[in-house]
Amino acid sequence: MKAHKPLVIGNWKLNPATLGKARKLFTEIRDRYGRRKSAINAVVAPPFPFISEIERLSPSRRIELAAQDVFFESTGAYTGEVSLPMLKSVGVSYVMVGHSERRARGETDEDVYRDVQVVLKNKTQVVICVGEKARDDHGNYFGVVEAQLRAALRDVKKTWLPNVIIAYEPIWAIGTGNTATPEDAREMKLFIAKILTDRFGRKEAKKVRIIYGGSVKKGNAAALLETGEVDGFLVGGASLRPADFVSILNTAVEYVKNSQAT
Ligand code: 13P
16 A cells, blocks of 8 residues: 555646636535545645635635745845745645745746745645756756755755655657656655665655656556556646646545555
8 A cells, every 4th residue: 555645736827817817716626526525635726816715716726726836035135025924824734845846937946945944944745846857868867956955955854754755857849749658657655665775764855745747648658657656636737727736636546445455
């Protein structure tokens, strides 16, 4: 049986265009997903202005909330920023940090480090996004992921690890339809687990969930869980289509059921 509850996060990115559309998207996901499923953590990450309204639409928290980013200071003269206490106060339980689309806009390893620190010091779950731009024949992409991970995990204490999630999102797979194969996802998952073990020891490292993102669809989710052995998904495009997203959630629910039966 799997050690972890699968975690599936729908990252809405800069979508949808209006609050009305966000309400509709969430309501459809919530109603299709239905009740009585606590076998997995089902999460959506809406844009900041929509979070409190979505929270109001899910009072039972069967679907939890993530933020797509955070600023490392909690208060002060920082025009345009959003802090962790603000996010917690509107019901956010997970905060994504270092998404490649933010790194592409200038976020550095040092920024990611500071964000990770503020989230974990405030006892909130952090989703640290890592991933290489491209693959090469020499395996240099392992070094890229390792450097991102080591920078993000600097000063992270062992006792914080139950709140740490690593999302492996190879940039070449994001929004391209080129999903990593289950074998590639598994290989990188094992590599990340090894780095965590080196840093924190085997027992502690096992507390960290390692999820995959990059063109996850209803058609490839089962194989990524079964063969890829990932602990869940970060879903972009498909999370904006309620039927597709709920089908991915249900695949994870089924996966848990089947692994409990064996
Ligand atoms: P896609 O699922 O659209 O490839 O996006 C993945 C992603 O970036 C999720 O954070």
